[in-house]
Amino acid sequence: MRFTNIASITKFEVGLLVLLATVTLVYAEQRPQQSKRAEPAPRSEPSRAPVQSSPVGVDRVNHGTLRHVDTQVVQRPVAVQHPVAVQRPVEVQHSAEVQHRFPNYGTVIRHVDPHVDIGRRQLWHGFVFGERLHGLRPGYIQLFLNGVPYCYDAGIYYQQVGNDYQEIYPPVGAYVQELPPGAIEIDAGNLIYYYACGAFYVQQDGGFVIVPTPIGVTVPELPPGAVQVSINGGLAYQFNGIYYQPVFMNGVTQYTTFIP
Amino acid sequence: MKQTLIISFVLLQFIVAGCKTAPEKPESKAMTLSPPAADVAKPAIEPQADELMRRMSDYLAQAQFFSVSAEVWQDVQLPSGQQVQAGRTVDVQVRRPNRFHAEVRSTRHNHGLYYDGTSITLLNRVKNFYGSIPAPSTLDEALDMASERFGITLPLEDLIVSDPYQNAIHKTISGRDFGPVTILGVPCEHLAFSLGTVDWQIWIEDGARPVPRKIVITYKDEEGSPEYTAILSNWDFQTELPDSVFNFEPPTGAAKIDVAEIKSKNQAHKKEGK
Numbered sequence: 001m002r003f004t005n006i007a008s009i010t011k012f013e014v015g016l017l018v019l020l021a022t023v024t025l026v027y028a029e030q031r032p033q034q035s036k037r038a039e040p041a042p043r044s045e046p047s048r049a050p051v052q053s054s055p056v057g058v059d060r061v062n063h064g065t066l067r068h069v070d071t072q073v074v075q076r077p078v079a080v081q082h083p084v085a086v087q088r089p090v091e092v093q094h095s096a097e098v099q100h101r102f103p104n105y106g107t108v109i110r111h112v113d114p115h116v117d118i119g120r121r122q123l124w125h126g127f128v129f130g131e132r133l134h135g136l137r138p139g140y141i142q143l144f145l146n147g148v149p150y151c152y153d154a155g156i157y158y159q160q161v162g163n164d165y166q167e168i169y170p171p172v173g174a175y176v177q178e179l180p181p182g183a184i185e186i187d188a189g190n191l192i193y194y195y196a197c198g199a200f201y202v203q204q205d206g207g208f209v210i211v212p213t214p215i216g217v218t219v220p221e222l223p224p225g226a227v228q229v230s231i232n233g234g235l236a237y238q239f240n241g242i243y244y245q246p247v248f249m250n251g252v253t254q255y256t257t258f259i260p
Numbered sequence: 261m262k263q264t265l266i267i268s269f270v271l272l273q274f275i276v277a278g279c280k281t282a283p284e285k286p287e288s289k290a291m292t293l294s295p296p297a298a299d300v301a302k303p304a305i306e307p308q309a310d311e312l313m314r315r316m317s318d319y320l321a322q323a324q325f326f327s328v329s330a331e332v333w334q335d336v337q338l339p340s341g342q343q344v345q346a347g348r349t350v351d352v353q354v355r356r357p358n359r360f361h362a363e364v365r366s367t368r369h370n371h372g373l374y375y376d377g378t379s380i381t382l383l384n385r386v387k388n389f390y391g392s393i394p395a396p397s398t399l400d401e402a403l404d405m406a407s408e409r410f411g412i413t414l415p416l417e418d419l420i421v422s423d424p425y426q427n428a429i430h431k432t433i434s435g436r437d438f439g440p441v442t443i444l445g446v447p448c449e450h451l452a453f454s455l456g457t458v459d460w461q462i463w464i465e466d467g468a469r470p471v472p473r474k475i476v477i478t479y480k481d482e483e484g485s486p487e488y489t490a491i492l493s494n495w496d497f498q499t500e501l502p503d504s505v506f507n508f509e510p511p512t513g514a515a516k517i518d519v520a521e522i523k524s525k526n527q528a529h530k531k532e533g534k
Contacts (some may be wrong), residue, residue, distance in 0.1 A: 060479070062412075063334055063477065064332065065417050066455070067403070067421065067427050068408075071407055115334070115348070115369075115413075247517055248518070248519040250412065251411060
């Protein structure tokens with residue numbers, strides 16, 4: 001190519017420079033993606049970060065085995081009986097002021113590995129039927145059930161006796177917007193229960209209501225304060241009129257509700 | 261000059277278009293030229309890793325009896341999403357072909373597990389409960405039955421099966437030898453394998469006694485990719501293990517309770533052979 005004057009050379013060079021700059025920029029844009037694909041992902045961070053994007057369908061009861069790495073427990077449908085019909089909460093009122101202060105725990109235990117030993121103690125693990133307190137923690141909830149006033153704090157229900165608050169069994173029909181912290185999900189086949197402090201909650205109307213204890217379900221721990229009894233010569237535990245029979249399930253002791 | 265600018269512009273368009281489509285080429289090529297899926301899935305285990313696994317397996321399989329202890333650490337994801345580790349200790353005694361005893365201890369748990377060739381017995385030492393189930397006459401059959409019908413996993417079962425090599429390798433799709441590493445002062449060889457959705461690593465002691473010193477299993481198919489870690493110690497191939505080690509005697513006041521049968525699925529080790 002022949003250039004006739006300096007102006008045309010300059011414009012050609014400018015065009016060439018623009019071209020080169022564009023190519024460089026486009027490559028620069030592409031390279032990080034290419035190199036990202038080529039490099040293996042760092043093992044520690046991505047693999048240990050919570051997997052949010054992909055569905056997690058594996059629900060192993062036992063870990064630490066390659067032989068049975070694919071063996072999963074399938075929940076058997078439980079023929080649950082209810083000793084009495086499930087009541088809907090007749091009248092439930094929330095103190096808007098205190099309810100607002102109630103913390104949103106949202107700490108439902110959805111999977112319990114029977115071999116893992118980890119402290120999961122919550123306030124309601126210290127429940128003692130009939131125990132009186134001089135005061136409750138800030139943030140408790142006031143509710144009414146069939147016109148009867150109750151106080152509720154993190155899984156424990158109270159009734160006021162004089163100036164004290166007495167711990168009572170979780171009343172059937174009580175409705176709370178958030179589950180007690182550390183409630184354990186119990187899959188009974190067609191119905192999911194949430195178990196805490198000997199109470200069985202089911203989801204209802206955007207919150208959770210206590211239903212009568214289903215008979216025939218198995219829970220991983222006894223209600224706090226359950227009393228050991230002998231039923232027909234066998235060992236059992238009793239809590240709020242319901243009996244719990246110990247049984248080895250998945251290699252550890254669990255408890256199945258029954259009525260003698 | 262105008263012609264020059266037009267040529268430059270045309271060239272520019274070609275190059276930019278080429279750059280933008282460049283990264284897609286390998287993918288489209290791979291789609292048309294990639295081998296069938298069956299070829300891709302062929303095991304890719306380095307010979308050195310494979311040989312070390314065979315040595316370890318042969319050593320354990322030929323041992324008529326042994327004892328080993330393990331400190332186990334397991335990741336647990338809390339409902340809040342936070343991940344923590346829970347620990348326990350395991351003491352295992354094995355006498356081939358059909359005796360097994362384990363004690364599993366942690367802060368709040370204390371379990372015994374006995375297999376005497378005819379039954380498996382669980383003992384909750386904290387509550388003083390025990391329960392028994394009839395069991396097949398070999399360790400392999402017994403641990404399969406325990407897992408699949410009762411959800412019971414015998415601790416360190418991958419090391420006590422009759423053929424630890426096949427047990428570990430038959431579903432493994434890749435394996436590498438990462439070279440020498442010291443575990444608690446013991447020179448070992450670090451091997452890493454993958455089942456695809458589950459990775460596992462093993463550290464095998466160097467020398468004439470190729471026993472595993474550490475095992476890590478990473479469950480990539482579970483939320484948070486939790487890990488199971490077992491650090492093994494006190495390997496003993498000398499002390500004989502009499503029947504009394506494996507025969508269960510109920511402790512004073514122990515109550516017998518039922519062992520509930522569960523339903524399980526995906527018993528892949530049976531479908532694919534051992």
